[in-house]
Amino acid sequence: MQDTLIALRGLQEIDRHIYRVQAELERLPKELEQRKEVLVRLQEAISEREFSAKELRARIKEIEDATSGLRQRQRKLEHESNTQKVDAALLASFQHEIRQVKRTVSQAEDDGLSLVSEADEVEKGLTELQERLAEESTVFEEFQGNVVKETADAEAKLAELIAKREKEASGGIEAPVLDLYTKLLASRGGEALAELNDMVCQGCFVGIPRNLSVRLARQLEVVQCPNCQRILYSF
Ligand SMILES: [Zn+2]
Known part of the structure; x- marks a missing residue:
């Protein structure tokens, strides 16, 4: 059984690396996607502002x-009220209309000014967003380049590890033990083995009964942690 445990530990060492590389291969495209999302949202904000x-x-x-148009109307009214022979009543009517036109123009100018400052503000924000997008795009492109390279490296590393694993797995581990190990590897996040240290499983840090520790010391069978089910070993 000691030989089996040694072989399993060799396998675990490789599998730990495999899990790490696989996690990296999952993480990289996700992170790329998240960063892309940020750019898309930024572009949306820019479009809205535009x-x-x-x-x-x-x-x-x-x-x-x-x-x-109103100013022209005002000039025309002023001209007419000045040059034509108008009686007092007509003059009063001209003056009344001129005052109305002036008020409308003044109100329109106020509205226009407030809209101009609103537009200026929006355009200022727009410029800032466009600058940010340009910066973030540069960073993204650099990141994307790194992801391509890191993915290729990770894939090469994974292929190497898998080849190494095949060699190890074929050496002297009984099929039921190997099955158990493989299942645990999947269900325990890439850690199927745990060291027993001072009666405490180092996989889940729960103490185990003395009889299990005795059985482990006899080295006649595979002993699993009753709490996390990992295969126990001790030095
Ligand atoms: Zn445990």
Whole structure:
């Protein structure tokens, strides 16, 4: 049994690396995806702001056009009230309309100014977002390049480990023990073995009954931790 445990520990050593490399191979595309999401959200925020800025500028243009039309109307009224022979009643009516036009123009100018400052603010934010997107895109491209390289490295490493594992697994471990080990490896996150140290399983840190420790010392059978089921070994 001691030989089996030694062989299992050799296997565990390789499998630990395999699990680590596999976790890396899972993590890399996920992280890439997350970083891509950030860029997509940034681009969405930019598009929204571009739309708002465009709308605001269109409204400002409308107000400017309307104001310019009203100013023409004002000049025409002033001209007419000055040059034509108008009686007092007509003059009063002209003046009344001129005052109304002036008020409308003044209100429109206020509205226009407040829209201009709103548009300026939106465009300032837009520029900041565009700068951020440019920076983040550069970082992303660099990261993406690294991911490609790291993935290739990890895959090569994995192939190497799997070849090494095949050699180890074929050497002197009984099929039922190997099955048990393989199942535990999957269910215990890549750690199928645990050292027993001072009657405590080092896999789950729970103490085990003395009789199990005695059975382990006899080296006649595979002994599992009653709590985490890992195969126990001791030096
Ligand atoms: Zn345990």
